[in-house]
Amino acid sequence: MDARTITAKERMAIPRQEMPAQDPQVRIGNFNEVNLGLTPEQAQQEALRCIQCKDPVCIAGCPVSIKIDQFIKLIAEGDFMGAVRKIKEDNVLPSICGRVCPQEDQCEKVCVIGKKHKPVAIGNLERFVGDYERMSGQKIDPVIPAPTGKKVAVVGSGPAGLSCANDLAQYGHKVVVFEALHELGGVLMYGIPEFRLPKEIVREELEGLRRMGIEFRTDVVVGRTITVDELMEEEGFDAVFIGVGAGLPWFMGIPGENLVGVLAANEFLTRVNLMKAYDFPKSSDTPVFDCKGKNVAVFGGGNTAMDAVRTAKRLGAEHAYIVYRRSEKEMPAREEEIHNALQEGVEFLLLTIPLEFIGDEKAWLTGVKCQKMELGEPDDSGRRRPVAVPGSEYVLPIDMAIISIGNGSNPLIRQTTPDIEVSKKETIVVDVNTMQTSKENVYAGGDIVTGGATVILAMGAGRTAAAAINEKLAGTAKNFNEW
Amino acid sequence: MYRIVSAIFLAENIKKIEIEAPRIAKKRKAGQFVIVRINQNGERIPLTIADSNPETGTITIIAQGAGKSTRELNRKEAGDSIADVVGPLGTPSHIENFGTAVSIGGGVGTAIAYPTAAALKEAGNYVITINGARSKDLVILEEEMKAVSDEAYITTDDGSYGFHGFVTQKLQELIDSGKKINFVLAIGPIPMMRAVAEVTRPHGIKTVVSLNPIMIDGTGMCGGCRVTVGGEVKFGCIDGPEFDAHQVDFKNLADRNRIYQHEEKEADDTFAHQCNLTGQA
Ligand SMILES: Cc1cc2nc3c(=O)[nH]c(=O)nc-3n(C[C@H](O)[C@H](O)[C@H](O)COP(=O)(O)OP(=O)(O)OC[C@H]3O[C@@H](n4cnc5c(N)ncnc54)[C@H](O)[C@@H]3O)c2cc1C
Ligand SMILES: Cc1cc2nc3c(=O)[nH]c(=O)nc-3n(C[C@H](O)[C@H](O)[C@H](O)COP(=O)(O)OP(=O)(O)OC[C@H]3O[C@@H](n4cnc5c(N)ncnc54)[C@H](O)[C@@H]3O)c2cc1C
Ligand code: SF4
Ligand code: SF4
Ligand code: FES
Numbered sequence: 001m002d003a004r005t006i007t008a009k010e011r012m013a014i015p016r017q018e019m020p021a022q023d024p025q026v027r028i029g030n031f032n033e034v035n036l037g038l039t040p041e042q043a044q045q046e047a048l049r050c051i052q053c054k055d056p057v058c059i060a061g062c063p064v065s066i067k068i069d070q071f072i073k074l075i076a077e078g079d080f081m082g083a084v085r086k087i088k089e090d091n092v093l094p095s096i097c098g099r100v101c102p103q104e105d106q107c108e109k110v111c112v113i114g115k116k117h118k119p120v121a122i123g124n125l126e127r128f129v130g131d132y133e134r135m136s137g138q139k140i141d142p143v144i145p146a147p148t149g150k151k152v153a154v155v156g157s158g159p160a161g162l163s164c165a166n167d168l169a170q171y172g173h174k175v176v177v178f179e180a181l182h183e184l185g186g187v188l189m190y191g192i193p194e195f196r197l198p199k200e201i202v203r204e205e206l207e208g209l210r211r212m213g214i215e216f217r218t219d220v221v222v223g224r225t226i227t228v229d230e231l232m233e234e235e236g237f238d239a240v241f242i243g244v245g246a247g248l249p250w251f252m253g254i255p256g257e258n259l260v261g262v263l264a265a266n267e268f269l270t271r272v273n274l275m276k277a278y279d280f281p282k283s284s285d286t287p288v289f290d291c292k293g294k295n296v297a298v299f300g301g302g303n304t305a306m307d308a309v310r311t312a313k314r315l316g317a318e319h320a321y322i323v324y325r326r327s328e329k330e331m332p333a334r335e336e337e338i339h340n341a342l343q344e345g346v347e348f349l350l351l352t353i354p355l356e357f358i359g360d361e362k363a364w365l366t367g368v369k370c371q372k373m374e375l376g377e378p379d380d381s382g383r384r385r386p387v388a389v390p391g392s393e394y395v396l397p398i399d400m401a402i403i404s405i406g407n408g409s410n411p412l413i414r415q416t417t418p419d420i421e422v423s424k425k426e427t428i429v430v431d432v433n434t435m436q437t438s439k440e441n442v443y444a445g446g447d448i449v450t451g452g453a454t455v456i457l458a459m460g461a462g463r464t465a466a467a468a469i470n471e472k473l474a475g476t477a478k479n480f481n482e483w
Numbered sequence: 484m485y486r487i488v489s490a491i492f493l494a495e496n497i498k499k500i501e502i503e504a505p506r507i508a509k510k511r512k513a514g515q516f517v518i519v520r521i522n523q524n525g526e527r528i529p530l531t532i533a534d535s536n537p538e539t540g541t542i543t544i545i546a547q548g549a550g551k552s553t554r555e556l557n558r559k560e561a562g563d564s565i566a567d568v569v570g571p572l573g574t575p576s577h578i579e580n581f582g583t584a585v586s587i588g589g590g591v592g593t594a595i596a597y598p599t600a601a602a603l604k605e606a607g608n609y610v611i612t613i614n615g616a617r618s619k620d621l622v623i624l625e626e627e628m629k630a631v632s633d634e635a636y637i638t639t640d641d642g643s644y645g646f647h648g649f650v651t652q653k654l655q656e657l658i659d660s661g662k663k664i665n666f667v668l669a670i671g672p673i674p675m676m677r678a679v680a681e682v683t684r685p686h687g688i689k690t691v692v693s694l695n696p697i698m699i700d701g702t703g704m705c706g707g708c709r710v711t712v713g714g715e716v717k718f719g720c721i722d723g724p725e726f727d728a729h730q731v732d733f734k735n736l737a738d739r740n741r742i743y744q745h746e747e748k749e750a751d752d753t754f755a756h757q758c759n760l761t762g763q764a
Contacts, residue, residue, distance in 0.1 A: 225506050225507065251709075260742045261742070281750045286699075411721065
């Protein structure tokens with residue numbers, strides 16, 4: 001079918017293209033990516049499903065307003081590189097966002113096709129063009145203008161920091177990214193597992209940023225190794241962007257939570273993803289709890305919980321449970337990940353809360369006492385509040401418990417830079433139009449501002465900040481010339 | 484990569500290593516530590532900064548071979564490099580002029596206590612140091628400790644040097660002699676720190692210990708280093724590593740530190756086996 005001659009009826013007859021995926025029984029035995037990507041033919045077919053709305057509402061559903069109709073049109077016409085360029089006007093990491101964006105709650109949720117049929121697979125198409133560019137070997141590096149002579153420090157190398165650095169470099173500023181860990185990429189590297197986002201993709205994106213002249217310094221904990229003030233006063237940075245994410249995992253505060261075998265999802269995922277503990281003791285010196293034949297329960301219902309439970313399954317867990325206090329509908333995780341987890345044999349214990357962890361005489365975890373819940377009246381967030389069912393307590397035998405109920409914000413920056421205003425929740429307060437903090441020339445964005453959110457929101461914040469920083473620095477540059 | 488400037492054994496299995504790390508050298512305060520990763524496959528291990536020189540841009544660590552990573556570290560020589568050194572991490576020791584301060588170190592804990600003992604001296608305290616080892620050849624930093632002490636004692640478990648007995652016995656002796664002690668710092672194996680806490684508790688002497696929970700990132704991100712202090716969950720890497728000894732749940736710490744015992748042994752045995760094969764052990 002040709003993009004120019006296709007009739008409306010023919011368009012509507014095209015089914016939403018299913019992305020090929022590894023068989024569930026096979027993939028629980030490896031860490032390779034689950035989804036295999038659309039073929040070029042599939043991508044073009046899918047693109048033809050878009051009716052090119054006059055008023056493309058899908059764009060309003062995207063936090064960074066990607067010109068969705070336009071990039072899809074280019075795919076339909078077979079101009080894949082043109083489609084990449086179009087997306088990159090608004091989003092520098094399409095391979096990544098196409099994989100991890102909660103599309104069903106954003107762009108695809110409002111796509112008009114979705115009213116009668118399944119919505120256009122915008123996320124899968126975005127992923128397709130991002131991968132096409134990477135694999136075509138035709139990667140086009142942006143043209144960097146003459147140096148402005150201004151220097152900006154970016155703290156944290158997650159999606160917020162990387163997108164901010166990218167734009168700042170394209171404005172011609174010198175950018176140095178400081179990262180606390182030994183690897184760059186933030187949650188993209190240490191949190192989201194290989195089977196959902198191959199690390200090679202993140203590394204290639206980082207290479208692209210290096211080619212643009214951005215400098216990266218790992219092993220620097222801002223607040224400890226150097227403070228924000230020192231960056232500006234001693235190291236000569238004209239502005240600082242803080243994108244340190246939401247560190248600090250929360251615990252539930254129930255009895256037995258300090259037994260051996262109870263850990264935060266961040267620890268479990270960091271051991272496996274960042275430290276490659278799945279290869280212990282061969283090519284990694286970092287161990288991880290041996291899940292083989294064991295019962296593992298993950299507490300929570302978000303993306304992190306799904307990642308943790310599916311990782312446990314891949315490490316050989318006999319039973320891998322999700323224990324969640326509401327119902328499946330309320331789970332904040334991406335629909336696709338919930339679906340994938342179920343396919344992989346993860347057992348969902350819904351409307352269930354843990355009351356207490358139980359251990360043996362050596363303080364090793366042996367089980368968790370749970371209670372069933374019922375859905376009551378909606379709470380402030382509009383979700384129906386779960387209420388305990390009396391007498392429904394029971395003990396679930398488990399060997400490892402992974403807590404995945406969210407993160408607070410890391411105290412290092414606020415403790416060492418007291419003039420940056422923080423909210424009651426200890427997130428950094430910014431002007432949402434510029435991402436400027438209460439401190440002159442210091443900007444912030446991503447999870448440290450919003451609390452745990454999404455990759456695309458963090459990237460959007462990084463870009464907003466870069467634009468504001470650029471304007472601010474240009475302003476100061478003008479003053480300088482007038483002198 | 485971080486270059487090793489010098490590396491010398493202080494005792495069997497305990498090595499003093501000076502590493503180029505200018506930013507850390509400039510910033511570090513007593514009581515802080517670094518996290519070290521030896522090579523691309525290495526785990527991240529925390530080690531206290533025993534000393535630093537901002538002029539030469541170097542820091543000194545003193546590591547005891549406890550398992551695979553520390554043993555591998557202790558095979559490094561001057562001129563070698565290690566992949567990562569990040570820090571200074573942790574909240575610095577709270578230093579003030581308490582009056583009479585006793586610094587107690589057990590084993591490699593002596594190395595960890597040394598910088599804080601020196602800072603206590605600097606702040607005007609009357610400093611008494613008690614450093615314990617299993618036997619004479621395991622005594623470390625004797626001269627350094629003497630230099631920052633008003634009174635310095637060495638204890639050995641087997642009596643081969645100094646006072647015959649445990650550090651707690653020496654501490655008890657000092658207390659019984661009627662000496663007014665205002666502050667005690669104790670760093671060493673968990674049973675030792677716990678025993679010191681029990682000695683000082685009845686006398687209400689403010690006592691601080693430096694805890695050694697298992698760590699990964701050292702920035703508060705993973706929650707692996709959590710310890711129970713005064714019934715509350717604290718993160719060793721950002722709230723600590725120093726805590727009020729009378730509030731610490733030592734049993735919980737000891738239990739939790741055993742989580743990877745089986746795996747650690749496996750790694751260490753494989754490493755020892757490889758060393759034997761190459762004849763380098
Ligand atoms: C397991 C998991 C799965 C997720 N899945 C999804 C998903 O499918 N889709 C989605 O959209 N979102 C997902 N998210 C959320 C998403 O990853 C985050 O919202 C996003 O990464 C936030 O980006 P950021 O740049 O603000 O912070 P981060 O990605 O957290 O990066 C912050 C970086 O700053 C560094 N840092 C911290 N403190 C300092 C310091 N003092 N000095 C220097 N560096 C510092 C950190 O080491 C880190 O590298 C997931 C999160 C997790 C944990
Ligand atoms: C804040 C802090 C400061 C320290 N300072 C020193 C020091 O100055 N000199 C010194 O010799 N040792 C120090 N340690 C202890 C040192 O980190 C461990 O001995 C080392 O990590 C053991 O690793 P391994 O592979 O050699 O041994 P393993 O065989 O892996 O473990 C031996 C024991 O060390 C502990 N351990 C293992 N992995 C870690 C880890 N990632 N983090 C913390 N503990 C672990 C466990 O309790 C284990 O039983 C310190 C620990 C902490 C937390
Ligand atoms: S970035 Fe996310 S929300 Fe925006 S178009 Fe892509 S998949 Fe949709
Ligand atoms: S709303 Fe759907 S059909 Fe309309 S332009 Fe956007 S993707 Fe195409
Ligand atoms: S070491 Fe990870 S939170 Fe302390």
